[in-house]
Amino acid sequence: MFLYAWAILFLPLLGFIGLSWFGDRLPGAKSGYAASAVVGAAFLVSFFAFGHLLSLEPEQRINNVAVLYPWIQAGSFHLDLAILVDPLSVFMLLIITGVGFLIHVYSIGYMDGDPEYTRFFSYMNLFIFSMALLVLAADFFFLIVGWALVGLASYLLIGFWTEKTSAVLAARKAFVMNVIGDVGMVIAAFVAFDAFGTLNFVEIFTEAPKLFGENDETVLLITLFLLVGAFAKSAQLPLHTWLPDAMEGPTPVSALIHAATMVTAGVYLVARCNVLYDLAPYAMYFIATVGATTAIFAGTIALVQNDIKRVIAYSTMSQLGYMFLAAGVGAYSLAMFHLMTHAFFKALLFLSAGSVIHGLHGEQDIRNMGGLKTAMPITCGVFLIGTLTLAGFPLTSGFFSKEAIIMSAYHAPMGNFLFWSLAVLTAGLTAFYSFRIFFYAFLGNSRNPQVKAHESPPIMLAPLAVLAFFSLVMGLAGPAVMHFLAPVFGGQIPVHYEDGLLESIALLAGLAGFVAVLGLYLTDEERLEMIKEALLPFHEILYKKYYVDELYDLLIVIPTKATGKFMDQLTEKKGIDFSVDKVGAVVKQISEEISAWQNGRVRTYALNMLAGVAIILLFVVFK
């Protein structure tokens, strides 16, 4: 029935293969249009599938598996190449291909003039393919395949400028972190296979409630190992260090991969396995805790960073924390709703930041910006919309999704005061840092008069306008989204909790953040210096990102390399090889000594013979 949904996978795959093989023969910007076209077509197919699902009864919308061919057979282990088309996967696909399409179009302008233009678009198509595979997979195996391919695409795109050392290092870091996650997923899949005898989602999710009770050891193992993958991909503590570094890639990549799609894979995974997580309240509690902690952790770091993309990157981490918090308290569709609104406003923010960088010829440090509102009025306008949405300004989409999560953090059965207060604090921080970059970049006077800023071309501004529109209005789609997704989450629609007091506090926190940063902006230089002086120690810790990178270097990277060196020098050369050579030398020495007797002198031979005869005689006589 849903066999046509395979086109969502094949279109971008075709784009990737076509561009990487024949792309060089396409003139100029053609490859950009071709790549955008396949993603656009994939979006249309996704939209068709969306309509198709809506035309079905809600209970028929789930568990639709489209098998292409049987893929592997080893003993009782068999796997089909199959996709699962249900509201959750289609919802994700609409975001991936929709936002993906806009970013592709934007890139036509942004990447213009890059010598490796075609290669860029072929990688982008590869990414869309991998991500679509990840969300369409009907079993853990192909989920892992998509999971790892997304990691690869991200490796290729972060390290796209191969001659830039920092980019190459960041790419490797991202890949290795992701491989750690992959291994966690593989182990989770093994435990699942051990317990269920299959890797198929539909079978596992039907069997699980029958076989296992709450917090059963097996379920906990599966869910927790899955989280290793989820946290690595979604940059949650402690596997987050790759995401800020990933900003070394071209800005559209940051928008596509590190805001709108790839990093949301972890949230998707938890939502996809909601049946298992419902059976594992301990794991849920863990998710919520990590989510809330990451939200505030990243929020604090974002306060002091000076690179415009890094600030947005940390805000991504922080917002992902919100999503995990929502999933952790059992409000899966709220997590998905925030995932959607975040995809719009974060892509918007990144792309308009890209427009700024483009207009300033590569400048990323907000301390060198300023006064851009006159030179780049449209960019300024959409950036403001993005900022307002991120900060959760009432009636923007970010307001609806975030407010619902904050309320669930307290009122949901699994919620508590701690989760709520972390979420509210983060809301305050969010308002602070998002307006900080807005003030720095767009208001006041230019701090670097040498650079003449210019507004970006229409092909870049058009996607921005579309994203800005969706950022503003998609909050109203909340109830519809939750109804659409309900069949996947066992028919549950999260309650909307009404609590005037808690709501006002959350809004006040946002306002406080805004007022604080406004205050700082209006303060004169001299007092600013004084404040800076007073807060220096805190500033240092935050600026250095709590020294996590340094800690990992000290605890893992350096010891591992040292062990390798040690083994190479000592065990290998002085240990094993030395003893082998020693044995060889001893044998050689012995044979040399023996051969000394065969010196060609007849007298020695005669003597030897005599000795031999004597020994034999003695042996015979005394036997």
Add this chain to the structure above:
Amino acid sequence: MFLTFVTFLPLLGAFALAFIPKENEGTIKQAALGIALVDFVLSLGLWMGFDNTTHAMQFEFNASWIAAWGVNYHVGIDGISLLLYVMTTFLTAFSILVSWNVKKHVREYMMAMLALGTGMLGVFIALDLFLFYVFWEFQLVPMYIIIGVWGGPRRIYAAVKFFLYTAVGSLLMLVAIIWIYFIVKDATGVFTTDLIYITQHLDVDLGTQKWLWMAFFLAFAIKVPMFPFHTWLPDAHVEAPTAGSVILAGVLLKMGTYGFLRFNLPLLPHASNEFIPFIAVLSIIGIVYGALVAMVQEDLKKLVAYSSVSHLGFVMLGIFALNEYGLQGALLQNLNHGISTGALFFLVGVIYDRRHTREIKEFGGITNYMPKFAVCFMILTLSSIGLPGMNGFVGEFLILLGMFQVNKMYAAGAALGVILAACYMLWMFQRVMFMQSNNPENEKLTDLDLREKILIAPMIVLVFWIGLYPKPFLKTFDASVSHLVSVVHPDNFRPGKAGGQHASVKIDKALKKIEKQTHKKSH
């Protein structure tokens, strides 16, 4: 007879080459390549005619050889050896084309390559212990010569080390073979070295099994090579010419794992079960140790050589999972390693031919000057890491799945190797291919030429073919693996326990179900 013909065709070819005058280097090379290619095509015929549904030996041929000792010329092929056999003919042709630019003693080089081919093929089809031993020793000689004559500066040291290591191992194997010969004679009154007969009639107590097992183990563990018997490998690889490295990685190491599958497991199943922890621990050490040492290598070839130690650890782990997942994975990974590592050695050779160095720090930014080369290198690097969608992943997944059923900690330990592989391979790749080149020599590099493209293309096709559609390969293993599992399965040796692994899982599940229901009722 057909099998015998395919096996000895390269050797016949080698003799024929002797009659071509030394000066006609072009003719010699073309003739050698022609023979190897014909042999490869013929071996594909074997695959076509192969019956997947039985574990019995096929294309069998049995003739009396040394009647007085009961030695027969008995050859045949089954699901375990078939693809190794095909890979050997393929890699022989591959290696001859790889060494197209060999300068020194062309005729003798090609003769050695072809003779090596027959020696390796013989190992995979011999069904007689004596015959096996003859082939096993025979292939050493041409390899020794190839390293010793056409190798790098320390070639003599490496060749002697290679020869001595392997010879020591095979001596112990000879002892075990003779011992088995007499045990069978005592038990059945028949003097024979026929492997099939012995497999059916060898029945010894656990104590003796263990001794025999250890003797075979040493011979094969050196060949694999398992930690700590691996130190001949980096030296042999570094000094061997490119084609020698390809054959070494692609086929010679596989003889070790093949030996375990053909001798240790079916002949000594009880001992094999007893030694699972021993092998598993050595393999995991090998996986992690190989990866860690690979990480700090400065020489490209050495790095790939140590990665072999790590990869072969996976294969051994899969074999000693002693279940279908593990064994299928191990057999597939045997092929995968031959393809990926063989191709990596070739690519290192490509760049060595141009720059005459393999030092990683000499390179950098190669992707700017050799983009096609860089893409090929990346695909094979990722295949070696085991990226999903490529061949390595399917093998590693099945192996870990198989080991996971035996012992979760072993599987987890091995999984660490996957992470380390990503670290050292990508680190190497980045230092060679990316960033700015600080050496003007690199700017003169030219991209792959036609011959090199022809060589790398089939490897890349195989990487994706096995990665995306491994069924045709796994199917050839199926019947033989099922049979082998039925012989060595741990449950055969556990008192009072019947049924396969999954039966016990199912029972556990059923028990849990009942438990839960009673639990609910009591509420």
